[in-house]
Amino acid sequence: KAGVTQTPRYLIKTRGQQVTLSCSPISGHRSVSWYQQTPGQGLQFLFEYFSETQRNKGNFPGRFSGRQFSNSRSEMNVSTLELGDSALYLCASSLSQGGSTDTQYFGPGTRLTVL
Amino acid sequence: AQSVTQLDSHVSVSEGTPVLLRCNYSSSYSPSLFWYVQHPNKGLQLLLKYTSAATLVKGINGFEAEFKKSETSFHLTKPSAHMSDAAEYFCVVSEDAGKSTFGDGTTLTVKP
Numbered sequence: 001k002a003g004v005t006q007t008p009r010y011l012i013k014t015r016g017q018q019v020t021l022s023c024s025p026i027s028g029h030r031s032v033s034w035y036q037q038t039p040g041q042g043l044q045f046l047f048e049y050f051s052e053t054q055r056n057k058g059n060f061p062g063r064f065s066g067r068q069f070s071n072s073r074s075e076m077n078v079s080t081l082e083l084g085d086s087a088l089y090l091c092a093s094s095l096s097q098g099g100s101t102d103t104q105y106f107g108p109g110t111r112l113t114v115l
Numbered sequence: 116a117q118s119v120t121q122l123d124s125h126v127s128v129s130e131g132t133p134v135l136l137r138c139n140y141s142s143s144y145s146p147s148l149f150w151y152v153q154h155p156n157k158g159l160q161l162l163l164k165y166t167s168a169a170t171l172v173k174g175i176n177g178f179e180a181e182f183k184k185s186e187t188s189f190h191l192t193k194p195s196a197h198m199s200d201a202a203e204y205f206c207v208v209s210e211d212a213g214k215s216t217f218g219d220g221t222t223l224t225v226k227p
Contacts, residue, residue, distance in 0.1 A: 106158045
């Protein structure tokens, strides 16, 4: 089975622009979560989507948004980019059979650099 | 609310010696606990997970972890370190499907 894929792998943007990142989950997985990884803040949860609905949300400003399509693929959007948004953005998928025991499988990440 | 504390930001061992990476957690419920490894410029790989079936959990590459509820700990161990084990390790707690809280990570260095 193919793993979680993320595109693009690398992005360079300038402040004020917006960006869209894409994530394709493992086939059959219905939950997609997004995380931001930075040297200063570590790995932080952004949000989770299940059946095209946002089910969980972290403590990020409204500039960060996402969506999920009927085939479970997900996109994440960041508007009005700031220098501090430079990070590795990781996507994870899980079967979401219910409860906390689901294992999340991570993609390789998208490295976003904001100049 | 859930939280995770990895007690050491850096651990250095010699090849062939034991590895101990320490993790304490806090959770209002009976959480699931995970250890992930991240090699440089790579994604996160699952090492093992605890889901209340057995307190001693065996993972990949010879790693194991013991869940101790009384100590709220989930330390990761390996009897003999290999050079390829050098990486960053994350302890993770999950109360809710799809939402995980990560520790700050422990960088493991393995000296020849």
